Amino acid sequence: MGIKDVPGWILSLNEEDLEFIKKFVMQSGSLKKIAKIYDVSYPTVRIKLDRLIEKIKLNDDTDNEEFIQFIKKLSIDDRINLEEAKLIIEKYKQEKGDR
Numbered sequence: 681m682g683i684k685d686v687p688g689w690i691l692s693l694n695e696e697d698l699e700f701i702k703k704f705v706m707q708s709g710s711l712k713k714i715a716k717i718y719d720v721s722y723p724t725v726r727i728k729l730d731r732l733i734e735k736i737k738l739n740d741d742t743d744n745e746e747f748i749q750f751i752k753k754l755s756i757d758d759r760i761n762l763e764e765a766k767l768i769i770e771k772y773k774q775e776k777g778d779r
Contacts, residue, residue: 689739697732
């Protein structure tokens with residue numbers, strides 16, 4: 681799978697989010713096991729998962745916007761690096777959300 685095939689919602693996640701998803705999958709989706717790993721309560725893990733779900737939904741909603749597609753294409757074509765693309769897209773989403 682190349683960078684162009686990676687869904688935008690994955691690219692929008694930070695390392696902590698990706699690590700949480702990895703642990704979640706490795707523990708067969710057991711929030712109780714995840715709570716033990718992170719040494720937090722079940723409700724705390726549930727809140728983390730709910731926030732992650734909302735982050736993914738938000739990214740899915742804006743992923744098809746023309747400007748975001750343009751920035752992603754610049755990254756895919758190596759005209760800007762991935763971190764710069766993420767920063768531009770995040771700033772765009774923040775600005776759009778303020779309106």
